[in-house]
Amino acid sequence: MAKPGEYTMRAFMNRKMDLSQAEAVADLIASSSEAAHKVAMHQMRGGFSAELKVLREELVHFASLIELELDFSEEDVEFADRSQLITLINRILTTINRLIGSFELGNVIKEGVQVAIIGEPNAGKSTLLNAFLNEDRAIVSDIAGTTRDTVEDELVIEGIKYRFVDTAGIRETTDTIENLGIERTMQKAEQADVVMFLFDAATYTSERLKKEISELKSRKSDLEDRLILVANKTDKTTESVATKFADFNAVSISAKEKTGIDELKEKLTEFVNLSALEEDQTIVTNTRHIEALNGAKNSLKEVLTGFEKQMPSDLVAIDIRRALFHLGEITGEITTDDLLGNIFSKFCIGK
Numbered sequence: 304m305a306k307p308g309e310y311t312m313r314a315f316m317n318r319k320m321d322l323s324q325a326e327a328v329a330d331l332i333a334s335s336s337e338a339a340h341k342v343a344m345h346q347m348r349g350g351f352s353a354e355l356k357v358l359r360e361e362l363v364h365f366a367s368l369i370e371l372e373l374d375f376s377e378e379d380v381e382f383a384d385r386s387q388l389i390t391l392i393n394r395i396l397t398t399i400n401r402l403i404g405s406f407e408l409g410n411v412i413k414e415g416v417q418v419a420i421i422g423e424p425n426a427g428k429s430t431l432l433n434a435f436l437n438e439d440r441a442i443v444s445d446i447a448g449t450t451r452d453t454v455e456d457e458l459v460i461e462g463i464k465y466r467f468v469d470t471a472g473i474r475e476t477t478d479t480i481e482n483l484g485i486e487r488t489m490q491k492a493e494q495a496d497v498v499m500f501l502f503d504a505a506t507y508t509s510e511r512l513k514k515e516i517s518e519l520k521s522r523k524s525d526l527e528d529r530l531i532l533v534a535n536k537t538d539k540t541t542e543s544v545a546t547k548f549a550d551f552n553a554v555s556i557s558a559k560e561k562t563g564i565d566e567l568k569e570k571l572t573e574f575v576n577l578s579a580l581e582e583d584q585t586i587v588t589n590t591r592h593i594e595a596l597n598g599a600k601n602s603l604k605e606v607l608t609g610f611e612k613q614m615p616s617d618l619v620a621i622d623i624r625r626a627l628f629h630l631g632e633i634t635g636e637i638t639t640d641d642l643l644g645n646i647f648s649k650f651c652i653g654k
């Protein structure tokens with residue numbers, strides 16, 4: 304009987320693919336959006352490995368020069384031109400920093416964008432969730448306080464996965480269960496990548512909206528950059544909602560009539576900057592890889608400090624070897640049985 308991931312593991316053991324490529328096989332199987340699929344394919348075809356290979360080769364060359372110096376330590380020669388080496392290390396650090404920076408997008412692509420829908424009871428949050436999903440996912444009623452626990456579901460828009468979280472409406476109440484729900488709403492709003500604040504366009508005044516937004520922002524200062532204001536129930540009012548809330552840059556919708564939903568989706572996609580994906584750059588999606596990249600980065604910084612402080616070459620050589628070790632962890636030049644077991648056990652049988 305084949306074990307989980309046995310075939311991919313054999314391919315790895317026989318050097319048909321490196322570890323990051325083998326991991327991409329599992330990512331590919333698990334991918335649930337076009338973007339996740341694309342990133343996994345890029346990695347499986349060796350895009351990431353190729354990038355790391357160049358870095359490693361340059362470092363190896365560099366390490367061998369330094370180690371050569373150690374052999375001739377009595378003669379006090381310098382084979383490795385220090386200023387060239389520093390330039391090289393800085394270039395490698397730039398690449399590593401770009402890779403580490405790509406993880407923000409990588410994580411969004413792999414895990415999806417969390418979107419919390421918040422607002423007062425009866426604002427139409429559950430109706431909006433249902434409109435997004437095109438199904439009766441959450442219970443809708445005209446009783447304020449219908450949703451108590453959070454209701455979550457996923458939707459792929461333009462190749463990116465979004466996780467919508469419908470929450471309990473925020474209001475002052477003495478109901479214990481409802482209060483627990485409201486607490487959970489605030490937690491979800493904290494964790495979310497994007498917060499949609501939904502309000503009833505017919506009953507809200509711009510003064511009230513202004514006050515509630517500033518209250519929200521005072522709770523969480525970084526909300527500004529991830530807040531979308533949504534004026535709902537525009538079907539109920541004959542007033543021009545655009546004029547009424549002109550200062551707020553709100554999206555006007557009717558969740559019930561399903562109007563304005565496309566505009567809202569468009570607004571959502573603006574939150575994800577996909578240029579790196581479109582340019583086919585390497586995007587890191589794996590926390591194991593991020594840890595290794597951070598390890599390599601720190602070791603290389605030590606090398607630079609070593610040069611600055613004119614430390615003996617043998618000490619600098621240790622940090623270079625450590626950086627090589629971390630880069631090798633990603634591609635699997637350096638592995639332990641535990642690590643391999645951990646990676647391949649997550650595969651399904653026969654893959």
Ligand SMILES: Nc1nc2c(ncn2[C@@H]2O[C@H](COP(=O)(O)OP(=O)(O)OP(=O)(O)O)[C@@H](O)[C@H]2O)c(=O)[nH]1
Pocket residue numbers: 422423424425426427428429430431442443444445446447448449450451470471472473535536537538539556557558559560
């Ligand atoms: N006219 C109109 N009514 C709406 C619209 N959206 C929601 N409603 C109605 O508003 C009422 C409350 O809707 P819900 O979606 O349950 O509101 P909610 O924000 O989830 O409320 P809680 O779960 O209690 O916090 C229901 O009777 C909906 O039919 C809309 O766009 N137009």
Ligand SMILES: [Mg+2]
Pocket residue numbers: 428429430441442443449450469470472
């Ligand atoms: Mg609800």
